[in-house]
Amino acid sequence: METELAILQEQMVSFFTLLVIGYAFARTKLVKDEVIDAVPSLIMRLVLPAMLLAKLPVAGTPEQLLHMGWVLLAIVLMFGVHMLFAFLSGKAMGLKQPTLNVHLAVCGLPNSAFVGYPLLFILFPDDTALFMATYMIMDTVMLFGVAPILLNPAGRGEKRDWKVLASPTNVCMVIAMAMLLLGLKFPAPIQATLAGIGDMSKPLGLFYIGADIARRGAAKLLKRWQLYGMLPVKLVLAPICVFWLIHWLLPVDDMHIMMVGIMAMLPSMITVCIQAKEYGTDAEYASGGLLVTTVASMFTMPLVMGWMVRWLG
Template sequence: MLQIFLVTVPFFALIAAGYAAARGGALPLAAIPGLNVFVLYFALPCMLFRFGAGAPIDQLLDGAVALIWGVSALVVVGATVALTRNERIGWNDAAFGALVAAFPNTGFMGVPLLVAILGAQAASPTIISIAFDMIVTSSLCIALSRLGGADGHGAAKAMGQALRGILQNPMPWSILLGAAASASRLSLPGPVDRTVTMLAEAASPVALFTIGAVLARSAVLAREHRASALVAQAMGDATSPVRQAPMRDVLPVVAIKLVAHPLLVYGVARGAMALGLPLERQALVTIVLVAALPSASNVSMLAERFGADNGRVARIILWTTVAAFFTFPLAVGWLQ
């Protein structure tokens, strides 16, 4: 167990460093979008391309991994919506609560962490999970978020926005290009390959640092919102209530993400293997550990775009990230 902590501590330490830098003012909040752009549009696509190009094409097209991950993700979404929707939480907030429960921080955190623990062979199942969550899980939750509207036009518009977001996201394209390079056995010219390699090597530290900075920015903005709302209330503005999601609306989703999700993936995988579905032990371990990761930080931006309770989503992301420092090594130790 100590050896596992020695591997995982540097990853969480980088997140903590980004959080401290943003909360302490060393990193201006206005600089965080620039870090996001660098990671999302430059470093991370290069890392995914390299892993995809270096993996055998049959591993990138592993239908067993896609089926097990997809079934588990859909169950998590459905169960989370059913368990959390109430008089305080409508369809919009329930749907994005489900997304933050089912969508791990695979791109920014999962790929480098799992490769460090399990080796390069962990990249292919991880990439499959990223592709499914970006295309299917996100689109499903966005569609569910519109069910509380007065008509179907909101759902159609939301799905159009989701489709545009997928097409504009460089991560699916980098995965596709990596798979094409793997299938065709093509290699990049020397200077281009070196440039891609340098960007890919920057992805892990910058992405982890950015996660911490994004969490700190969410905390700062939430504090400023509460302060401005209190001032407005003191001045008699009844239209500016102080809203903060109670912990009873946060902790159940944290438990689903860090406990129920990996256990469900493990159970579905074992059941599928008992029925004869071919799944290698390494792939099983990888997708269970992907499910044990904290929630994806980009869900907060999606929640804000579609008018959900972004404060609740941000708190879930923060608490899953903090708790995963302890729960993720336990999951690794259990599987090993």
Template sequence: MIIFHTIESIFSIVLMIATGYILTNKGWFNPEASKLFSRIITNIALPTYMIWNLMSTFNKDGLLHLATGLVVPFSSMLACYIVGYVVSKVIKVKSNRQGTFRSMFFVSNSIFIGIPVNLALFGEESVPYVLLYYIANTSLFWTIGASGIRNDGALGKEKVSPLEVVKKIFSPPLLGFLFAIFLILCNISLPRFILDTCKYLGNMTTPLSMLFIGIAIYGVKLSNIKVSKDMIAILLGRFVVSPLIVMGVTHFIPLPLLMKKVFIIQAMLPVMTQTSIVAKSYGGDAEYAAIMTTVTTVIAIVVIPVYMLIFQYYF
């Protein structure tokens, strides 16, 4: 029964992505619409969703207990980066792709895909764990990951100020998360009409994220997708190495079962959407990143039910 529920949930996500793809093909959406959706999701939907979800789910004691799980995503992602670094040397990834390759190997699309997928699989109670993984994911991407991508590009030789890095890490979604934590720790309650507004705005996250992904997939030409050792290595990194490392870490660090499952799903999600954006801004191989984002997103739809089947028999 669990596997059928999973497939149904994934089909719902597929239909929303397909809607974005079809409407882009019909001319309803274009790159400007994609940028608009991204800005709405990042600056409005996600921050308000985090405020509503956390304040509706946690009290002070529960929040303090939740924070202990942060060590798992940070340690597992750092371990995955090391593996990706070694792999990039062994298979001799091109010098103008090495940073991008390593970033795609160890960082996942933990928010645009992470929230819709985990909501579909585990329900609202999974969201706080999704946000924990997101903290590690965004912190490491905008430090280690972005630094490597910057070194790939012709425009990335200039020094980046620490202030710029901090601004990238403390994005609106993370600020919304921290604001909610502050209110909870200080025992401050928001009026019901504000929480309801946050809920309604936050509910835009899933449909807009899926439409955004559909637009992005449409923008990649199938003729440009060629199987290579880079692609195979990234697929193994995303769907095998990264979740296996999380399983290994959680073997030594006991976690609530749902938190463990969410972290594993977060670890095996597709390449982070912002990878191609950062690569483009620094004059790197943005098309390479965009192709891998598309390929891993499509393959994730097949892999997610496999992990849910593993959960059913081994957890």
């Protein structure tokens, strides 16, 4: 585990560098706004689907996937703890609707796609694909089920667009899971090409975050004091609570405890900002939450993971 901690510390430097590059490119107008705006769609419609098709079919055997039940329960517990902490902290800070619901989404949903999966593949290259196949079951429920319910303004009569369930990411996840269960694999050249595309998720995602911070203006996004009250809850208290509960309640091995723990300490999900803007809720709070949690996580993740490593021995 000490090796993984050292790798994580190195990755935090890489993450921060990519954020600064994105910020600098946007501030100096070296990249146009329309290009920046296209990055999330590119990741969600091409890069992540390619990652799924490259990684999941070779993640393991059907028998191994079926034995991930306790890990899936640990992931469910992780989301439950985060949503509970988000609700309690939002109420304690006196947030009102629709900001309270935005706070629940910002505090309760981790940035798995742009930060979590790439990080896990670096830390646990031989075991992440099978974990990701399990994690994406709950991740999809939260992203396309819970998040739209939270962020779609109540009382305005909007109809939910269930076509989001047929997104390229979900379709490719189904295809990749079917290939895993049937033991099918792509030819080596196609496999390598898909893997190369999938590896772009980290640099593109962090570049976008940095560029979007520059465009929106950090000072404007940081004026809400509740964002700072959220930081210790989301990035420290909730991950530690998740770690304790899984460690004491579930028969999950140390490696998977660490994997779930890492997902629990991630910054906020970029998609929350996109959905908040689309549905007309408090998009400024969502963007501020993305900014403060992304920057703060560069410091909190090594600290919290270091504590977990020392506890597991």
